[in-house]
Amino acid sequence: MIDALLDRAFDYRGYVTLSQRDGGRLVGFIYDRGPAHVELFDEAARRRIRLPVDQITGVEFTGEDSAARAQQIWERRKGALEPADTAAWGDWSEPGPRDRRGRRGPRARRPVLILVALPAELRSVAGALGARRGGGGARGRLGAVRAVALAVGVGGGAARAVAAERPGLVISCGFAGALDPALVPGDLVLASSVRDEAGESIAASEPVLGAARRVLDSGDPACLAEGELLCTTEVAATAEAKRALIRPGRLAVDLESGPAAHAARRAGVAWLALRVVLDPLDADLPAFALAARASYVVPALRHALRGPRAAAELAELARRARTASRSLSRALGRLAPVVGGLADAEPAS
Amino acid sequence: MGIPWSQMFAVARHVMKQRIAGRTRYPLVLMLEPLFRCNLACTGCGKIQYPTALLKKHLSVEDCLMASDECGAPVVSIAGGEPLLHPQISEIVRGLIGRGRFIYLCTNALLLEDKLDQFEPDPHLSFSVHMDGPRTEHDASVCRAGVYDKAVAAIRAAVHRGFRVTTNTTLFDGANPDRMRRFFDDMMALGIEGMMISPGYSYRKAPDQDHFLRREQSHRLFSRMLAAPARRWRFNQSPLFLQFLMGKRDFDCTPWGNPTYNIFGWQRPCYLLQDGYARTFRELMEQTEWSRYGHASGNPRCRDCMVHCGFEPTAINTSFGSLRGMGETALALVKERR
Numbered sequence: 001m002i003d004a005l006l007d008r009a010f011d012y013r014g015y016v017t018l019s020q021r022d023g024g025r026l027v028g029f030i031y032d033r034g035p036a037h038v039e040l041f042d043e044a045a046r047r048r049i050r051l052p053v054d055q056i057t058g059v060e061f062t063g064e065d066s067a068a069r070a071q072q073i074w075e076r077r078k079g080a081l082e083p084a085d086t087a088a089w090g091d092w093s094e095p096g097p098r099d100r101r102g103r104r105g106p107r108a109r110r111p112v113l114i115l116v117a118l119p120a121e122l123r124s125v126a127g128a129l130g131a132r133r134g135g136g137g138a139r140g141r142l143g144a145v146r147a148v149a150l151a152v153g154v155g156g157g158a159a160r161a162v163a164a165e166r167p168g169l170v171i172s173c174g175f176a177g178a179l180d181p182a183l184v185p186g187d188l189v190l191a192s193s194v195r196d197e198a199g200e201s202i203a204a205s206e207p208v209l210g211a212a213r214r215v216l217d218s219g220d221p222a223c224l225a226e227g228e229l230l231c232t233t234e235v236a237a238t239a240e241a242k243r244a245l246i247r248p249g250r251l252a253v254d255l256e257s258g259p260a261a262h263a264a265r266r267a268g269v270a271w272l273a274l275r276v277v278l279d280p281l282d283a284d285l286p287a288f289a290l291a292a293r294a295s296y297v298v299p300a301l302r303h304a305l306r307g308p309r310a311a312a313e314l315a316e317l318a319r320r321a322r323t324a325s326r327s328l329s330r331a332l333g334r335l336a337p338v339v340g341g342l343a344d345a346e347p348a349s
Numbered sequence: 350m351g352i353p354w355s356q357m358f359a360v361a362r363h364v365m366k367q368r369i370a371g372r373t374r375y376p377l378v379l380m381l382e383p384l385f386r387c388n389l390a391c392t393g394c395g396k397i398q399y400p401t402a403l404l405k406k407h408l409s410v411e412d413c414l415m416a417s418d419e420c421g422a423p424v425v426s427i428a429g430g431e432p433l434l435h436p437q438i439s440e441i442v443r444g445l446i447g448r449g450r451f452i453y454l455c456t457n458a459l460l461l462e463d464k465l466d467q468f469e470p471d472p473h474l475s476f477s478v479h480m481d482g483p484r485t486e487h488d489a490s491v492c493r494a495g496v497y498d499k500a501v502a503a504i505r506a507a508v509h510r511g512f513r514v515t516t517n518t519t520l521f522d523g524a525n526p527d528r529m530r531r532f533f534d535d536m537m538a539l540g541i542e543g544m545m546i547s548p549g550y551s552y553r554k555a556p557d558q559d560h561f562l563r564r565e566q567s568h569r570l571f572s573r574m575l576a577a578p579a580r581r582w583r584f585n586q587s588p589l590f591l592q593f594l595m596g597k598r599d600f601d602c603t604p605w606g607n608p609t610y611n612i613f614g615w616q617r618p619c620y621l622l623q624d625g626y627a628r629t630f631r632e633l634m635e636q637t638e639w640s641r642y643g644h645a646s647g648n649p650r651c652r653d654c655m656v657h658c659g660f661e662p663t664a665i666n667t668s669f670g671s672l673r674g675m676g677e678t679a680l681a682l683v684k685e686r687r
Binding site: 010 | 462493
């Protein structure tokens with residue numbers, strides 16, 4: 001009788017309660033059955049227990065049968081599939097980072113999402129992440145945190161990227177045009193707020209800004225300026241167009257930080273806009289640079305062929321782009337140690 | 350055949366050493382199951398139905414390396430559950446590579462793209478991506494929409510970054526040979542190293558009990574699917590095993606060929622059946638009643654089984670066990686390529 005019950009218990013994918021000759025009761029999962037013993041894990045699956053069969057007087061099937069439950073769920077679904085947006089981790093949350101004692105935190109560590117507009121900007125970011133580019137993006141690590149960099153183009157790609165990646169922090173990165181005459185190519189602009197052309201302004205979270213400021217404002221040839229960033233829908237290509245946008249406290253103009261900040265705010269995620277100056281206030285951009293392109297090589301060559309002045313203009317732009325790229329890459333490297341903390345910060349209200 | 354020469358040489362050397370040492374039972378592939386939890390609940394899987402406390406449990410890195418040392422098999426297949434859910438999977442892989450093992454990390458690929466950064470491309474590491482057929486069939490098999498597309502994207506990313514990638518396809522009743530042939534074309538076009546195919550085992554604990562293949566059905570399906578194989582197809586398997594699947598050759602099971610280690614210990618007798626656990630590898634090999642398993646034993650649970658974990662070791666032993674076996678393998682390879 002007991003032998004038959006133990007055979008069934010050994011085949012059972014749930015907890016059983018064993019009554020023992022000494023009056024004790026033991027709850028566990030039986031995984032091994034010998035001629036004279038059973039071996040089980042206790043309910044917490046921490047302790048292995050080997051019990052002689054002759055000490056067992058009764059077997060009760062007190063836990064749910066996991067296999068039967070799986071079969072019932074499958075039959076109820078009648079071929080209906082789980083939706084495609086089911087979490088990739090399934091029912092299991094991604095383990096959080098380890099603390100100093102090696103324990104894991106309860107929260108999943110979400111990635112840092114770095115949004116750029118252009119493939120040229122993605123190159124600098126991918127370099128900082130130590131990642132190869134591919135498919136319009138690069139995946140790597142920024143410090144201890146997983147980081148995803150995406151070139152989303154100009155406009156609404158930020159919202160899609162935030163929805164897809166479910167980040168803990170959004171960083172808008174890339175080139176900007178200076179609106180402050182003191183800023184030169186390679187200088188960094190940390191946005192305390194982003195304002196769009198309609199006048200709507202989104203403030204950055206102070207803890208995020210403060211932490212970024214502390215690591216960026218030290219030991220680097222590039223100047224760090226903090227203030228308002230204007231986000232327009234068209235490139236301010238000439239010195240005249242840029243001067244028309246100057247307001248007190250406004251440092252630079254770009255096309256991407258507004259959508260990124262909006263998307264992060266809608267997702268309840270902290271954001272940071274870190275831009276690097278490409279063109280100073282008194283510089284004009286060549287016409288071919290006005291449109292977003294995957295590659296600027298052919299248009300740039302066409303521009304250079306217009307004459308010596310155009311070629312010199314192109315060489316100067318290339319020099320500025322190199323300076324700006326290096327500065328951006330260095331800045332991301334300096335953010336790396338603190339970005340894990342920023343990823344869990346509360347967004348500004 | 351899609352297996353690299355270095356790996357074939359390591360396996361051949363291992364077989365020779367065992368034979369010279371006079372061992373008749375020896376492992377070829379360690380089936381390492383570091384955890385049972387999974388991010389999918391596939392219709393034909395009977396591996397993951399356990400209480401939550403057991404699903405949350407996993408083997409430590411040290412446990413995994415110790416199991417590999419104990420077993421000594423040149424190849425380690427890391428299965429589960431979904432191995433990429435293991436918080437130290439990359440450390441396990443690095444440790445095994447450090448011991449010179451060839452690793453097949455079996456994954457449904459849902460987390461692969463995110464986790465690629467944790468691994469380095471290495472000739473000893475191959476991601477074995479679970480792909481049960483074309484998009485419709487695969488998503489139905491894993492009971493979730495969009496998994497095929499995610500797996501394909503992950504395969505592309507892994508191949509692009511220089512990793513070895515293979516696919517692992519389990520077939521059930523209802524598989525369409527013509528669609529499967531197109532699926533093989535699609536997989537090879539992704540740039541993978543090779544494919545592995547096998548009929549599913551009729552797990553009694555699996556949710557769907559109606560679609561497991563019987564032996565004759567397997568023969569018919571594989572004969573139609575593998576007849577006149579396209580030149581571009583590469584199988585990461587022994588050609589003799591493929592002949593066995595097609596019914597052109599009869600093998601019996603070598604249940605000790607792919608010993609399985611998981612949170613319970615060394616599983617008796619094989620990867621598919623759970624007749625208890627041994628505490629050590631030696632205990633598994635010496636105290637298991639092997640004569641109770643395989644076709645010849647008449648065990649009803651082995652009757653329809655044609656799964657690679659039992660029969661591929663037989664095929665490999667046949668290939669490397671004698672000059673005749675080597676000749677037959679060479680001939681099968683030539684036929685495969687025609």
